[in-house]
Amino acid sequence: MIVDALEKIWQQSGLGQPTWQQGAMIIVACVLLYLAIAKKFEPLLLVPIAFGVLLANLPGVQLMKEPVGDEPGGLLYYLYLGVKLGIYPSLIFLGIGAMTDFGPLLSRPSCLFMGAGAQFGISIAFMLSILFGFSPQAAASIAIIGGADGPTAIFLTTKLRPELLPAIAIAAYSYMALIPMIQPPIMRLLTTDRERRIVMTTPRKVSKTEKICFPVVVTVLCVILLPEVAPLIGMLMLGNLFRECGVVERLSSTAQNALINIVTIFLGLTVGATAAGETFLADETLLILALGLTAFVFSTVGGLLLGKLMSVLSGGKINPLIGSAGVSAVPMAARMSQLEGLKADPQNHLLMHAMGPNVAGVIGSAVAAGVLLALFGG
Amino acid sequence: MTFAQSLTAALFTFVFVFTVMAALYGLIKLFSLAISAMEKRGKKNDC
Numbered sequence: 213m214i215v216d217a218l219e220k221i222w223q224q225s226g227l228g229q230p231t232w233q234q235g236a237m238i239i240v241a242c243v244l245l246y247l248a249i250a251k252k253f254e255p256l257l258l259v260p261i262a263f264g265v266l267l268a269n270l271p272g273v274q275l276m277k278e279p280v281g282d283e284p285g286g287l288l289y290y291l292y293l294g295v296k297l298g299i300y301p302s303l304i305f306l307g308i309g310a311m312t313d314f315g316p317l318l319s320r321p322s323c324l325f326m327g328a329g330a331q332f333g334i335s336i337a338f339m340l341s342i343l344f345g346f347s348p349q350a351a352a353s354i355a356i357i358g359g360a361d362g363p364t365a366i367f368l369t370t371k372l373r374p375e376l377l378p379a380i381a382i383a384a385y386s387y388m389a390l391i392p393m394i395q396p397p398i399m400r401l402l403t404t405d406r407e408r409r410i411v412m413t414t415p416r417k418v419s420k421t422e423k424i425c426f427p428v429v430v431t432v433l434c435v436i437l438l439p440e441v442a443p444l445i446g447m448l449m450l451g452n453l454f455r456e457c458g459v460v461e462r463l464s465s466t467a468q469n470a471l472i473n474i475v476t477i478f479l480g481l482t483v484g485a486t487a488a489g490e491t492f493l494a495d496e497t498l499l500i501l502a503l504g505l506t507a508f509v510f511s512t513v514g515g516l517l518l519g520k521l522m523s524v525l526s527g528g529k530i531n532p533l534i535g536s537a538g539v540s541a542v543p544m545a546a547r548m549s550q551l552e553g554l555k556a557d558p559q560n561h562l563l564m565h566a567m568g569p570n571v572a573g574v575i576g577s578a579v580a581a582g583v584l585l586a587l588f589g590g
Numbered sequence: 591m592t593f594a595q596s597l598t599a600a601l602f603t604f605v606f607v608f609t610v611m612a613a614l615y616g617l618i619k620l621f622s623l624a625i626s627a628m629e630k631r632g633k634k635n636d637c
Contacts, residue, residue, distance in 0.1 A: 321618040328604075328611040335600035342596035351596070421625045429617050437610060572611070579610045583603045 230271040233489025241266035241484075244382075253389035257362065257480045261382065264288070264484020276485050292482040295377070296370055300479040301363035302443040307472025308363075308574070309427070309451025310464050312542065316568040318422055319415030322526075323534075325518055327572025330538025331580045332514025333358030337507030338584075344499060349373045352584040354500050357384045358507025359577025360391075360539040366483065367444055368581045372588060378487035379497045383504035388541045394505075395512050395536055395548045402516045403532050407523060408556035410531040412565045423456040430575065438582030440589060445578050511539045515569065537566035540573035 241262045248258035267275055267288070276292065279285035294300040317323050334355045341351030349372040356368045357380060365384040369377050387394065400408075427449035434445045454464040519535020533552050537545040549566035591599075 318618060318622070321615045321622075324611040324615050324618075325608070328608045331604065331607050335604045338600045338603070339593070339596045342591050343593065348591050348596075348599070351591075419625060419629065421629075422622055425621050425625070426618070429621060430614065433613060433617060434610065575614070576607055576611065579607050580603055583606045587599055587603070 225272055231489065233493050234269040234271055235489075236493055237265055237269035237487065237489040240487075241269065247389070254385050256476055257385050258389065260477050260480025261385065261484035264481040265378075265487045266484075267481075268485040268487060269489050276488075288482050288485045291478050292485065294475075294478055295366065295482050296374065298367055298370055298443055300475050301367040301370075302447045303475045304363045304472055304479065305444050305578075306447040306451040307467050307469075307475070308542070309448040309453075310455045310468035311472075312448075312452060312455075312571055312574070313567070314426055314452060314571055315418045315423065316415060316564055317571050318418045318426060320565070320568050322522060322530075323538075323568030324572045324575075325522065326515055326535045326538040326569035327574075327576040328538075329518025329535065330511045330515030330540075330569070330573050331359060331576050332517075333507035333509065333511030333539075334577075334580050334584075336510040337503050340506060341503050344503070347373075348588045350376055352588050353380055354503050355507055356380075356577070356581055356584065357387065357504035358511040358539075359573075359580055360384070360388055360508060360511060360541040360545070361574060361577040362388065363479075364444060364540075364577045364581045366479070368584060371585055371590075375491065376496075376500065377483060378492055379500040380504070381483045382487065383501050387504060387508045388544065391541055391544045391548060394508055395539075395545065396552060398509060398512045399516060399533055399536050399548070399552050402513065403520070405556060407520070407532050408552060409560065410523065410528060411557070411560050412529065412531050412534075412562065415565070415568075420456070420458075424453070427452040427456070434575070434579060434582070438579060438586060440585040441578050441582035444581070445575070448574065448578070508539070512536045515539055515573075519569075531560070531562055531565065534562055534566040534569055538569040538573040538576065540570070540577050542570050542574060543567065545573070546570040 244258050244262035247253040248255040275286035275288040277286040337358050338351050338355035341354045353369040353373045353376050356365045362384050366381055369380045431446055431449040435442045451467050454460050454467055515535040515538035519532030523530045523532045533549045537549045539545050546563055546566035550563040553560040553562035
């Protein structure tokens, strides 16, 4: 009887059925956990993503199992519906909107052009992906990594090529975490020492009325032009209206704390859980990672070139270093502009100035996603 | 999709983003002017 019981346990457990892909993915999960915990690379997202990868690749575990007949599906299958239906990215944008101060952008609206220039990598990566034989839908999903915006990348990929989601989400968040390594060499390469020393003047003070009108104006303009991105832009601007209107403190506080934290757990965990070894460990994944990096690099280049152009047009009043912050990734990219500015001149604080292009990049990448969705969506 | 088509799509995306940002730039400028004019008028009325 004991032998029978042990045999049954052995058969039900995952001990007798591991594959090499599962083993490799467990190692990948441990590496991601190490990067998140020890190196503090985007820990808020990488910890749940890595744990999702771990759970999905333990042999015998069926957390992502679809329901069959009366038999219910796995826990993560139901949680994943929030990703599949585009709910989590939109709710994360609500929280981001509630956390974002668009004041620096409103005080210097020309920053919008740097946010647009920093979407350059999306175009380059799209063309390269097509050259490498990807379908237009897959190429658009890969290219959006250059927008440096995790929720936007997830939103677009689930609509165009959901099977690429794990590779694209992991690439997007990993590169955002690696910004301190990716951006500074490009910033130094494309700017002169004199340009990096430019001290920018304090921007004008933005009135409360302007801050309240801004989310309404952006929503009306962007959603009329690109209805497909209404969930992203609409939620981003609703969150910002909560913040700025000053009469819904509780809603603003919930959106930027409890809600975004809960959704981040579900999003990270379920995105990670889609990375099953059998599908993730393919040559295609490596190619996606390489193309994503290319997109990121060219977005930084585009932002910097726009920054240089605006520096010239403004008669040397704009420090081109703030252009690289146009690649969304709030506030990490703006911090890089600040650090590089301080290296050139210890008195040169660019953080507030860089926040303008940085938040413009969030709008820019959402608009780019809307265009790609209009071009290649169903 | 041919390379020429992908180039067109990529350029279209980039130009469209720029156009939306330019429209936003114009609207923000317009609104800030209108709001500052309204605020100035409000201050005059207070006097």
